Amino acid sequence: MFADPTVTLEPELRERPGMWADAIPGRDEQQALKRKAIVRAAARLMSRRGSHGATLDDVADRLGVSKAALYRYVSNKNDLILACHEEALAIAERCLDHGEEKGATGLEKIRLGLRSYLVEMIRELGVPALILEENVLQGDAAERNYANRDTYEQRMRRLVAEGQRDGSIVQSEPKIAVFMLLGSIHWLAKWYCPDGDWQPEQVADAIVELATRALEPSPAERLSAELHAGAGTGP
Amino acid sequence: MFADPTVTLEPELRERPGMWADAIPGRDEQQALKRKAIVRAAARLMSRRGSHGATLDDVADRLGVSKAALYRYVSNKNDLILACHEEALAIAERCLDHGEEKGATGLEKIRLGLRSYLVEMIRELGVPALILEENVLQGDAAERNYANRDTYEQRMRRLVAEGQRDGSIVQSEPKIAVFMLLGSIHWLAKWYCPDGDWQPEQVADAIVELATRALEPSPAERLSAELHAGAGTGP
Numbered sequence: 001m002f003a004d005p006t007v008t009l010e011p012e013l014r015e016r017p018g019m020w021a022d023a024i025p026g027r028d029e030q031q032a033l034k035r036k037a038i039v040r041a042a043a044r045l046m047s048r049r050g051s052h053g054a055t056l057d058d059v060a061d062r063l064g065v066s067k068a069a070l071y072r073y074v075s076n077k078n079d080l081i082l083a084c085h086e087e088a089l090a091i092a093e094r095c096l097d098h099g100e101e102k103g104a105t106g107l108e109k110i111r112l113g114l115r116s117y118l119v120e121m122i123r124e125l126g127v128p129a130l131i132l133e134e135n136v137l138q139g140d141a142a143e144r145n146y147a148n149r150d151t152y153e154q155r156m157r158r159l160v161a162e163g164q165r166d167g168s169i170v171q172s173e174p175k176i177a178v179f180m181l182l183g184s185i186h187w188l189a190k191w192y193c194p195d196g197d198w199q200p201e202q203v204a205d206a207i208v209e210l211a212t213r214a215l216e217p218s219p220a221e222r223l224s225a226e227l228h229a230g231a232g233t234g235p
Numbered sequence: 236m237f238a239d240p241t242v243t244l245e246p247e248l249r250e251r252p253g254m255w256a257d258a259i260p261g262r263d264e265q266q267a268l269k270r271k272a273i274v275r276a277a278a279r280l281m282s283r284r285g286s287h288g289a290t291l292d293d294v295a296d297r298l299g300v301s302k303a304a305l306y307r308y309v310s311n312k313n314d315l316i317l318a319c320h321e322e323a324l325a326i327a328e329r330c331l332d333h334g335e336e337k338g339a340t341g342l343e344k345i346r347l348g349l350r351s352y353l354v355e356m357i358r359e360l361g362v363p364a365l366i367l368e369e370n371v372l373q374g375d376a377a378e379r380n381y382a383n384r385d386t387y388e389q390r391m392r393r394l395v396a397e398g399q400r401d402g403s404i405v406q407s408e409p410k411i412a413v414f415m416l417l418g419s420i421h422w423l424a425k426w427y428c429p430d431g432d433w434q435p436e437q438v439a440d441a442i443v444e445l446a447t448r449a450l451e452p453s454p455a456e457r458l459s460a461e462l463h464a465g466a467g468t469g470p
Contacts, residue, residue, distance in 0.1 A: 171458065172441075172466055173463050179422055179423070180419040183419040183420070184415040187421065190414075203411075211415050211419070213448075217456050219454070222405075228405075228411070229406075230408075
C-alpha cells in the first residue's frame with residue numbers, strides 16, 4: 001500500500017489502521033489524497049471552531065496521524081487555510097467548466113456551475129470553505145489566493161453579461177449579481193448541518209434555484225426544488 | 236467633557252485630543268458611545284485582518300486610547316467579537332421594527348428591514364459584522380449570541396410565512412429563503428470597500444432589490460435600483 005519509495009513513513013504510520021481517515025486507496029495518488037484528507041479535516045474543524053480554534057494538532061488528531069506526518073504537507077495554519085481556499089476554488093472552477101459545457105444560456109451555465117459546486121463542496125469539505133478567514137493569509141499566499149478568487153469572480157461576471165445578452169438574465173450590475181449569488185450559497189457554512197435531515201443535493205437545489213431566480217426576467221411562480229415544493233404556506 | 240464621576244480617566248486620556256475617535260459629544264452617554272466606538276474600530280479591523288489579526292492593542296491604537304482604558308470595556312478578544320455581534324443584531328432587530336412598521340406586506344417588511352440594516356451596518360461598523368467568526372465564542376457568551384441570532388432568524392422566517400399568506404412571497408422553504416437573503420447581504424463584508432465609488436445606500440438598494448426579487452411571485456422585468464438601472468447589457 002505504501003510502495004511509493006519517495007514517501008518515508010514513520011513506523012506508526014505503517015502499523016495503524018484507519019489512518020488518514022482511510023483516504024489512501026491507491027499508490028500514485030497518495031500525496032494528493034493525503035493533501036485532500038488534510039484539507040477536508042481542516043475545513044470541517046475550522047468551520048465549526050473558527051480558524052484559530054483548530055490547531056495542526058487537532059487536524060492531525062482527526063486524521064489519526066502524528067503531527068510530524070502532517071508537517072510534511074502543511075507547515076502552519078496559513079497553509080491550511082490557503083489549502084482550503086485553493087481546493088474550494090479548484091472545485092468552483094471545475095464545476096463552472098461543467099456548467100459552461102452543459103448549459104445553453106448564461107443563466108443555465110451559472111445554475112449548473114453553482115449547483116454542482118455546492119454539492120461537491122459539502123461532500124468534499126463539509127462546508128463551503130471560502131467563507132473561512134482569508135484575511136489571515138499573508139505574502140505570496142495571499143496574493144495567489146486573491147488572484148485565483150478574482151479570476152473566478154470575473155468568469156462569473158462574464159457569464160452574467162452573457163446571460164444579459166442572450167436574454168436569460170435581467171439587466172443588472174454584474175458585480176452585484178455575482179456577489180449576491182456567492183453570498184447566498186457560501187452562507188451555508190453558517191447554518192448547514194451535515195448530520196441533519198437535508199441532503200447536500202436537496203439544499204443545493206433549493207438555494208441555487210431561489211438565488212438564481214432573482215436574475216430571471218420572468219421566473220415561474222412555482223419553484224420546483226423539492227424543499228420548496230414541499231413547503232407549506234402557513235407559519 | 237469628562238464630568239461623569241464614575242469614569243476615572245488616566246491623565247493622558249484627558250490631555251490628548253481626538254481620542255475615542257472623537258465619538259464623545261455628550262456626558263451621560265459616554266459609556267455607550269465609548270462601547271460603540273470600540274465595536275466600530277474592532278469590526279473594521281477584524282473584517283480586514285480576520286479576528287485573530289486584530290489585537291486589543293490594535294483597537295486601542297486605532298481609538299487613540301491606552302490599552303488600560305480599553306480594558307475597562309472589554310477584557311479579551313471574545314468580548315470584542317461578541318460586542319460586534321450584539322451591536323449587529325441590535326441594528327438588525329431595530330431595522331426590522333422599522334420594516335414591520337412601514338411595510339404593508341411580508342415582502343415589503345423584509346425589504347425595508349434589510350435595506351436599512353445594511354446601510355446602518357456599513358455606516359456604523361464599516362461592514363456587516365455577523366460574518367465575523369462567531370464560532371470562537373465560548374460559554375455564556377456563545378449561548379447568548381446564538382439565542383439572539385436564532386430570535387432574529389425566526390422573526391425573519393415568520394415574515395416570509397406572512398408574505399406567503401398575503402401573496403407577496405412565493406411558496407418556498409422559509410429557512411432556505413431567509414438564509415439566502417442573509418447570505419447575500421452579509422457577503423458584502425468580503426468585497427465592499429467603504430472608500431470605493433459606491434455609497435452604502437446605493438449598494439444596499441441594489442443588493443436588497445435583487446435578492447428579494449427572488450421571492451416575488453411576478454417580479455418586474457426592470458430593476459429600479461440606481462446601480463442596476465445604470466448597468467449596461469454588454470460585457
